[in-house]
Amino acid sequence: MAIFTFNEAPPLPMRVTTTNGDEWTTTASEAVGVKLGWNLKSHTAAAGSLNGGSGWRLIGSSQFYTHRKHEDMGKPHLLVIPCPAQSLVIPLVNLSKYLAKQSIKITFVNTEFNHKRVIDAFGKNVAENGLLRLVSVPNALEDGEDRREKGKLTERLGQVMPGHLKELIHKINASHEDKISCVLADLSIGFVLDVAVELGDFDGRILAGFGVPTSGTPLVKDKMFQLPPMTPVIHPAKFLWLNIDTSPSTQKIMFHTSWGNNKAVETADWVVCNSSLELEPEGFNLVPKVLPIGPLPASDRLGNFFTVFGEIQFQELALGLELTNRPFLWVVREDITEGKHHVYPQEFIERVGDRGKMVSWAPQGAVLEHSSIACFISHCGWNSTIEGVSNGVPFLCWPYFADQFLNESYICDIWKIGLKFERDERGIIGKEEI
Incomplete structure (x- = not known):
């Protein structure tokens, strides 16, 4: 969900100031290249400079694993594998484009379903002089199966995708092109690193997991949970594997997937993240062996999660926006409601017509950069969080699932740049609250 409210006059600047020393002033692609042992400084095609360090996303959608071989790799060739979810594909597409500009060869692997969406969205512009190649592997789910069943999708990915990846890597390495020298994978599909270890000699780094029962159900259900001071306090019900679905079987699947992802980090060389040291210093201190490259520039090509x-x-949301008596831009996707049609309150469109605009899509990054934006009502996905923070925009937080509740805690409790909504006895956020 994305809703933007406007000031009549531009708001005061609230941009985040990051460190500007030599240690952290670098492009994202140069940072990755230096850590992988590649000399990128001789190349002139640089991505935009990223000022500041970066912390580790404790539970986030923009963390990536990397794997490389010991031996001399020659020309670097990355195999990049995102989790097949829209908001998780975008950051890796962006990072891959910047790496390709540094003359690094990229093979970007998507499921067939997401492969077509990336091609449709980016077209030929994604090629980067032929160094960024998009390929696909078969979908985890059959045609007609519900992709919203997250537990089923997650389980099937772990069953189906490793075999396809092995076949792809063998095919590439057996050809006359440059062999795969590094695997870069999203944090949420840790099984990819098991494939990398099986097919090559790789270094490892260790990251401990959480000690909870194998069912994933916390032993203490009502006590707030916190790691070191200055990290968010979170209720056990908001743990990632518990807030995604109410089904115990799905929760167990998601817990074991999360546990497996943490264990997989033991075989990774680095964890690459889209964050900054200034935003999450305590999280960064917890896991120091990470490669910070954020915040990555925003991309609006594939839209947002809603x-x-x-x-x-x-x-209630519509009436609440009306009661603000402020200009607003509301992104209303076709699938934003459970029914087939949007049911606006009677005469709502006529009443807000001179100050409210409803659209099916908006370039979120460009909108947030506008000086007249006064507030961002957001689901608190990490990509949206980074974009809002980078542009100094205050938040109203409406988290839905996964890491969004943790991000809300950072926004409201740690950084103090946003407010939470309170639900009524029906579980509804009422128009007066909005």
């Missing part, structure tokens, strides 16, 4: 509302909540 919460699906029931009819009552949708109408």
